[in-house]
Amino acid sequence: MHLKINFKGIRFRLFILGVAPALLLVISLTYYFIEHQFHYLEQSLNERGRTISKQLAVASIYGVFSANKPMLQELSNDLLKEKDVVFVSIKNTQGESLALASHILRTETGNIRIFDSPVKIQLLQQSAADMDLSLFDFAEKDAEKKIGSVEIGLGLDNIKRAQQRFLLNSLTIISACFIFATLFALRLGKVISSPIINLTEVADDLANGNMDARAKKTGTTEIATLCDSFNAMAIGLQQTQNYLLQQVDNAVKELTLAMQTLEEKNQSLEKTTQLAVSQNETKSQFLAHISHEIRTPMNGIIGFIDLLTQSELTPRQLEQALLIKTSASNLLTIVNEILDFSSIETGNFKTETITFNIRECIENSITSILPRSDKIQIIIDIAPQTPTLINSDPIRIRQVITNLVGNACKYTKQGHIIIRCTFTRQSRLFISVSDTGIGIAEEVIKDLFHPFLQISEYAVDNELGTGLGLTISKNIIERLKGRIDVRSRLGEGSVFWFDIPVNAALEPPRKKADTLVTLVDPFRLRRKALIKQLNYLGYRNRCFNTIEDYQASMETRQDIILYAAPEHINSDDDYHVELARIRPYTKGASVIFITHQLLNSGTIESLALPCRSGFLQQLIENTTTLSAPVPAEAADNAQAIPQQTFPIFIADDNEINRLLLKSQLEKRSDDITLAEDGKQALSLLQQNKYGLILLDLQMPYYNGLELLEKIKQSNCINHNTPVIAITAHAQSHQRKKLIDAGFDECLIKPVLLEQLDEVLNVWQPIKNNNVNKQSPVHAYIEQMLEKTMHNKDLANVLFNKLFSELPEQIDVIKQALEQTDWTSAKDVTHKLHGSVGFCGFKDLQNAAHRLETHLSDGEIEAALSSFATLQRQIDHFIGLEQAILQNL
Known part of the structure; x- marks a missing residue:
């Protein structure tokens, strides 16, 4: 059994307090008395030695004076019998020993202490008859004379034995005192600490749930009182625990009943939730469907109004047509906001990150907005430190800016609206929209970004909108990890601002103009x-x-x-x-x-x-x-005239949409084929070759995706023809999904003339004014021969060099654009431009020139479009390699 000592416990501390002071006092007193006794023995020995030596010196005066050795020897032998005397020696002034007695050889130790005294005589005033002074040699003036010396040796054995006995007695006393103090401390600790330790153990038992634990009785009045109080407290705790256990039992019974009721309600709630989810999905499907149904006729309305405004109209008719177009655009905005809000609710609202020109994004957003009053001036103020190219979501940023500026126009009757943009040191894009409108009341600001809230009924022309624009904007900025807020004073104007983290992309250096x-x-x-x-x-x-x-x-x-x-x-x-x-x-x-x-x-x-x-x-x-x-x-x-014989195929089950697209494309082509459903479209596409195909996604028999899959099969005559998807679904991720599925581009209804022109500029072949109407093969050969002075060998070498280098250069430009390395893309484009320009290929030279110009000016969106055109023309040129070399 091992005794575990708790050095921090009360028992150990009481033991230390009981033993340490007593032991310290005993040791101190013992040391003092030992030191005093040892000093006393030493002093006594020295005093005795000096006394004996002086007495012997006095007793030896006559013997030394008369040189009576027998008398001196007898005196020495008698003195040797004294206690501690082990050595006696008497000498005259010449150092001659007159008497010697010693016990040194018989002692147990050789430790002795020597004491010496001079033997002196005094001159008395007496007659010469009484004493013969001739025997002594001293001057008459001397009062005393040393005639010899005595030495006494005292042994140290007895004093050492006395010291040992005293030391042993002292240690015995110390031990006895220590034992007594220890026993006393143990007893004291037991009397005081045991009840306290017992209280601690009982407290631990109570803490561990043993409510029957009680403190033991003790004889000490104070501790006994403490134990009684502690036991009373334990009894109270036990009663409280019993009461609580009873309450818990009652609560468990009630909880069991409540759980059963809750389970029944939960099952009912689950059914209700499933019904709500089903209804929510139905609502989302309904919104998507109604969006498609609304956007389809809106496509015809806006498209034909767009065509109408470009025709010859009277000022009154033009004004009315523009009002119709504005109303249709407002209706389309409302539909888009409702769809975006539905996407936010269902969690399908997404953002993407690409590299784009932020200046173009802001300017394109603002220039498409007309103020409600001629007295309003819209100003775009972009700080010089703002980078041209950034990485973020341009579609969503444009949507937020459009919402904020649209609201500012809605509630501003006169003054100005300023759109400011800057780039902070924390790599955040900061954009604010300030207006001099009616302002916002302070009590309204806190609820401003809640859905369906209208801040005022005093909008210009009383057009309040849906109240979803700010809610959608807030969700967009939060998904871009940014912040949006507003500051306003009623009657003075408002400032809406947002900032988002962005990364600045490498941009090409801009040229300085001398103008x-x-x-x-x-x-x-x-x-x-x-x-x-x-x-x-x-x-x-x-x-x-x-x-x-x-x-x-x-x-x-x-x-x-x-x-x-x-x-x-x-x-x-x-x-x-x-x-x-x-x-x-x-x-x-x-x-x-x-x-x-x-x-x-x-x-x-x-x-x-x-x-x-x-x-x-x-x-x-x-x-x-x-x-x-x-x-x-x-x-x-x-610079280029499109080929009027460029065949275009349009498939849409809505007659108005078909006629609208045909009307919009008639100026670009006189060979347009229409199909009213997927079955008819597939039949025509398998029989005829087209230069461009536009497919509606939702058609009877075969939808757009099913038609695309059949068109792209290698045995189809149009498997290399560009295919453009046309859809009324307005979600931003729709375009990416369709392009990933195999479409070359996606247009969202309503399709405007600008969008069609942009697409056709990429995919429609271009014919230069200076080139005669002949096959591309003979055109390239004639242009090359003209540059080489009709040296066919040199032309053959240059053609082979172009067929080898151009695909590599296109790949390098493509990779540089994907990595946003605009400088490298511009350098390689410049080399390609020089190569095709030297050979006289005007169409390739013009396409390369446009790409190089857009890269130099930092117009990234235009550069990407120009690169698509250049790549398509280069691919077309490479495809003519065999025919060119055979006809050269």
Whole structure:
């Protein structure tokens, strides 16, 4: 049995407190008495030795004086009998031993202590007859004379034995005291600690659930009182536990009954939940179906109105047509918002991350929005540090900006709306929309992002919308891991802002232009924003408040003046009058009026703000070359004439949609085939070759995906023909799914003319004006022979080099675009441009030139579209390799 000692327990501490002080006191006193006794024995021995030596010296005076050795020897022998005396020696002044007695050889130890004393005589005044002084040699002046010496040796054995006996007695006393103190401490610890330890053990038992544990009785009054109180507490705890156990039993019985009831309710709730889920799925299906059903007729309405607005109409008819188009667009916006909100509820709302041009995204979003009042100025202010290319979701960002700016237009009657964009140091894109509208009451702001909330009934034209725009915007920003908030003052305006984390992508360097642009605008906010846009485009610029300030400047160079006309000028005639007024101040520079909308007159150049940077650049370039302002898209289209015999196939079960698509495409092709269902479409596609196929996804017999699967089979005549999907489903992930399924592109209804033109610019073959109407093989051969002075051997070498290098260069450009390495893509495109330009292939040269230009200007979306065109033309050229080499 091992005794476990708890060095932190009360028993050990009581033991230490009982033993340590007593033991310390005994040791201290014992040490003091031992030290005192040892000193006393030593002092006694020394005193005795000195006394005996002095007495012997006095007793030996006569014997030494008379040289009576027998007497001295007898004296020495008698002295040797004294206790502790072991050695006696008497000598004269010459050192001659007169007597010697010793016990040194018979002692047990050789330890002795020597004491010596001189033997002296005193001269007395007596007659010479009494004493013969001639025997001594000393001067008469001396009062005393040393005539010898005695030595006494005392043994140390007895004193050491006395010290040992005293030390042994002291240790015995210390041991006895220690034993007594230990026994006393143990007893004290038992008396005091045992009840306390017992209380601790009882407390542990109570804590472990043993409510029958009780403290033992003790004789100590205070501890006994403590034990009684503790036992009373234990009894109370036991009673409380019994009561609680009884309550628990009752609660368990009630809980069991409640669980049974809850289980029944849970089963009922589960059935209700399943019904709710089923109803929710039915609601989602209904929304998707109703969206499809609404968007299908909306496709016809918006499409035909779009065509109608481009026809010859009276101003009154044009205004009414535009009102119809605006109403249809608003209805389409409401449908889209309801679908987005349904997607959020069902968890199908998704975002994606790609590289895009944020400036193009913002400008395209804003320029498509018209303010509700002519008294509102919309300004786009993009900070210089904002990167051109970022990685995020451009569709969702455009949706948020459109919602915020649309709300600002809805609740602003006059003043301005400013869209600001900047890039923070924390790599976050910050965009704000400020307006000078009616503002928002403080009690409404906290609920502003809740669905179906209308902040005010005083919207311009009383158009309140669905109340879902801000809710959808908040969900988009949160899914992009950003924040959205609002600050507003009632009657002064509002600021909606959001910021999202983005990564800036590598962008190509922008070229600097030598054109000097002078901005004359008294409106400071608009002036600052436009200066930033000019800096981004690389133009030298300066600004003035008035035309008079510009005229007073010392600048002699005049290129272009962007002039903000006074607000009272509205008609073309007013602009002509104003132009004539400021001509003396312009120093011969070209003047472009800053307006709210483009002017109808062809003699006045105008810039409607806000505008896209690409349009502004094209307008300035056209003005500097004294040509009419032509948009970049029109310039590209002017370089090439589409083949009117390009066959297009359209399959849609809705007659209106078929006729609309045909009407929209008639200017691009005179060979358009229509099919009203999947069965008819499959029959035509298996018999005839087409250049482009447009398929509706939902048709009788065969839907769009089933037709695509059959078309792409190798035995089908159209297996290499581009296939475009047309759907009324507006979900953003629909396009990606369809392209992954094998479609080359996806158009969401309603399909606008701009969307069709963009698609056809990619997939429709292009014919150059300078090339005669002959086969592509002979055209390429004639162009090459013209460049090589009809040297067929050299032409053959160059053709083979092109057939080898062009596919590799296309692959390198494609890989660089995928990795957002715009510099490498531009360099390889420049090499390809030089190669096909040297050979005289105008179509390939123009396509390469457009791609290189878009890469240089940082227009990524346009560059990707141009690369698709170039890749398709290169593939077409490579496909002619065998025919070219055979006919060369």
